[in-house]
Amino acid sequence: MQPLEMRSHLLTEQVNPDSLNLDQLSSIELVELFNREDAKTIAAIAEAKSSLADAIDLTATALRRGGRLFYVGAGTSGRLGVLDAAECPPTFCTPPDLVQGIIAGGASALVRSSEGLEDRSDDGAAAIAHHHITQLDVVVGIAAGGTTPYVHGALRAARQRGAATIFITCVPIEQVSAEVDVNIRLLVGAEVVAGSTRLKAGTVTKLALNILSTSVMVKLGKVYGNRMIDVAVTNQKLHDRAIGILQDLTELSREDARSLLEQSGRSAKLALLMHWTGLEKAESERLLATHQGNLRQAVLGIIPLNTND
Known part of the structure; x- marks a missing residue:
């Protein structure tokens, strides 16, 4: 992982040359700019298709063998993981513990910023122990900028326990490395507002999680054709x-x-x-x-x- 002082060089922290005059744009120009930038998320998914497919196969195999899927993140990345996990039971009638989201700071961090907690790698490791993660499970670390200590601590602890690990980030591997089973690099470039990774990075992460969890459920027989035949009839x-x-x-x-x-x-x-x-x-x-x-x-x-x- 990169030292803290080098984070300003990360792809997600760079200044976007196409939005230098952002504060001078009209409303329609703002929409057009965001639309052009958001189109890059689709291209990033296409570039990562092989690693996404590997993640799908690894996760489906683990869940068939009785394992669980965990998303681990902080801030926006953590919230996106919790969201994807929360949507699996109503969509696919999965038990609540099959897909789980772990966010730095716990449930309160879903509605109130607690970004300082992301710097505690020991907390990430403790979360892995708290959930009794084993060699049957899959842990997906999500970190837009790639350096979040909480996420790296969780991934290291998961590997030590024999769990399969996946890393989702928006920086190239030469900027931030990670010893995991599958590396998913979603390279959307600099944000419209420099460093605001809730924008393109958040969007592309949501797209990747949609693909991962839905495809895994398809592999597990939760879908017939394109119908969600395991839908939970709750309303x-x-x-x-x-x-x-x-x-x-x-x-x-x-x-x-x-x-x-x-x-x-x-x-x-x-x-x-x-x-x-x-x-x-x-x-x-x-x-x-x-x-x-x-x-x-x-x-x-x-x-x-x-x-x-």
Whole structure:
């Protein structure tokens, strides 16, 4: 990791030559500038596609074996990790402990800045111990500028425990190195406001986390086609979405789809399996368990699949 005095040379700390007159721009010019700069986030994701794919495969394999996924960060990076983790249970019906976010300063840092805590590498290591991370788990360190001691302390501690490690940062490896299993470098360049990594760096990090967690869930059978068949039916909107999924994939009427959903215990995945195989709920649950929750594999194991996917 780079010494503190060298952080001003990092890519994320440099001055953007295209925004030197930022305070003189009109509102429409500001929007146009941000739009041009934000387009660089898509290119950065494309450049990092191989490392992102490696991270997806590593994480999916670990979770299939009973491991967990942890995001570790401070400030904006930490908040983005917590956000991605928090959205997995309602979207994919995962248990709350499967994907977890760890942020320097704890829950209070989500709504109130506590950036000073990011300098404590021992706190990062302590967080790893607190969550009882083992060789089954995956730890993703997120640090836009790459130097956050809290994140590096967590990654070192995770490696010592045998966990798989991934590093997501917006600086090139020659500026900040990290001994991890997968290095994801999202090079979006200098920010519109120099050093404000909640901008492009934050946006590209959110994009990367979207890709990582969603792709892992796809690999785990949480999606059929492009439908979130493991959606947690916890409110009216999600209830309607589950019914819509059943209608799309079975051509049932809305009333029949609603009845099937209730018979399945409000599990769209289970309802689909029951409909396609003719099995009762308990039998369908056993069949799904045999195929590690993968609907397509469960159905193909019994009958040729002939649905509108």
